[in-house]
Amino acid sequence: MSSRFTRTGLACALALGLFGAIAGCSGSSASTPPQAPVAAQVSVVTLQAENQPITTELSGRTRARMSAEIRPQVGGIVQQRLFEEGALVKAGQALYQLDPATFKAALASAQASVAKAESTVNAAKVTARRNAELAKIEAVSQQASDDSQATLQQAEADLGVARAALDTARINLGFTRITAPIAGRIEASTVTPGALVTASQTTALTTVQQLDPIHVDVTQSTTELLRLQRELAAGTLRTSGEKGEDSVKLLLEDGSTYAHAGRLQFSSVTVSESTGAVTLRILVPNPERTLLPGMYVRAVLEEGVAEQALLVPQQGVTRTASGDASALVVTAGNKVEKRALKVSRAVGSRWQVTEGLKAGDRVIVEGSLKVKVGDTVRPVAAGDATGVAAVATR
Structure with missing residues (x-):
């Protein structure tokens, strides 16, 4: 009898102890205050005003600086061809001998x-x-x-x-002795010894072209020309020097950079009615004869210098379906703010912004997808490798 009561008492004691432990745990949990949300970490770029050279890339074709089609001035039978096809000839050098x-x-x-x-x-x-x-x-x-x-x-x-x-x-x-009127590289002959030629015939016997230096003719739209004139007049763009002294870089068809810089000679004063563009002529050294007439090239011209320009990385600018540009900016209180922008042009991997931002603004370039306007964030400089890695791992 006493043994049974003893077991019952032990069971009751254990139950009371377990209940007390549960009650104690629940009481401790209820008394802990909720933790504040952690501010998201974003990568930002602090804008600085800078003088930025403005370049334009234009496509065009190479043209021989001088070209002469060789035709006979008297009729007769060709006795000799006195040149090697494809060779360089001098001015006055004999090319053909007629009977x-x-x-x-x-x-x-x-x-x-x-x-x-x-x-x-x-x-x-x-x-x-x-x-x-x-x-x-x-x-x-x-x-x-x-x-x-x-x-x-x-x-x-x-x-x-x-x-x-x-x-x-x-x-x-x-x-009867036909000579080269200019120095240059001579092309293939269209006649052989024994052929009959006539004075001032329409078919040229051959062609001599001067390839060093060589011309590159590129076209620029009148829209770009008018924009450039407006910016120069407004003072937002200043010329980098006399047009005749501007250095022009050439890009070849395979994307490689041509070894020699060219020089802009002139801009035509007539607008093409079919294309709405003006022609710019560039004089380019060609000592290795790398450039041949008719080749497609792209010319990178420096239009001028944009003074105190603000350049924003392209990943920091978003656009709507209608093309309106905006950016997320971190304010002095580390709050996210959205700014509407007016973008002028692309400069490399950055956009030149003319309205909506000022020097010192911090633009979010990474981590913008996990924040919204009004959120408090922890900004980290985009060049900080530790901060960028932290953003990437979150």
């Missing part, structure tokens, strides 16, 4: 005509002089003297015609 036989005969005939005319002039001079003396003593009539003077003048005129014909024959004989 000169008929032109040598014409020259000889002209020389004979000159000799004949000279003898006629000499005889007329003697006669005119003698008749003038005889007229003084009335040995001949004055009419005879006048006629001899007229004969002399006609003989001198005939001599002039003969000499002009001689010059023409000599020039035509010279044209």
Whole structure:
């Protein structure tokens, strides 16, 4: 009997102890205050005003600085080709030799005509002089003297015609040796020895092109030109130097940078009606003959310098479906604020902002998806590797 009561008492004691423990735990939990939410950590960029060179990338084609199509000035049979196709030729270098036989005969005939005319002039001079003396003593009539003077003048005129014909024959004989009018690289020949050519034919025998230096013609839209003029007039953009002294970088078709910088020569004064663009011409050194006429290139031109420009990383700017730009900014109290922006142009991987931000503003560039306007955040400089890693792991 006593044993049963003892077990019952122990059970009651254990139950009371367990109840007390549970009550104590629940009381302790209820008395703990709730913890405040942890501020999200974001990566920010502090804006600084800077003088930023403004560049424009324009596409265009290379053009030979000088080009001459070689055509015969007299007709004849090609006897020789005196150049190597694709080689460099000098100005005045012989390129073709035409058969000169008929032109040598014409020259000889002209020389004979000159000799004949000279003898006629000499005889007329003697006669005119003698008749003038005889007229003084009335040995001949004055009419005879006048006629001899007229004969002399006609003989001198005939001599002039003969000499002009001689010059023409000599020039035509010279044209049988076709020379290069300019120095440059010569292209393939369209004729071979034995071919018949005619004076001023439409088909060129070959072409000589001057490739060093070479021209690059690029086009710029009038929209960009007007924008540039407005910015220069407003003072938000200043020129970086005289246009004739601007250095231009070229990018080749494979994306590589050309070794030599070009120089902007002029901008055309006429707008193309079909494209609405003006042409800019760039003079580029080409000592290695890397650039050939007709190649596609892109020219990077420095338009000017934007003074006190604000540049925001592109990942810090968002756009709506209508194209309106905005950015999230951390205020002095570490609150998130949204700003509407006006963006001017892209400068590398950044946007140039003209309205909505000022120097010293902290723009969120990482972690913006986990915060909203009005939230308190912990900003970390974007260049801080520890802060960036912390943002990435959250």
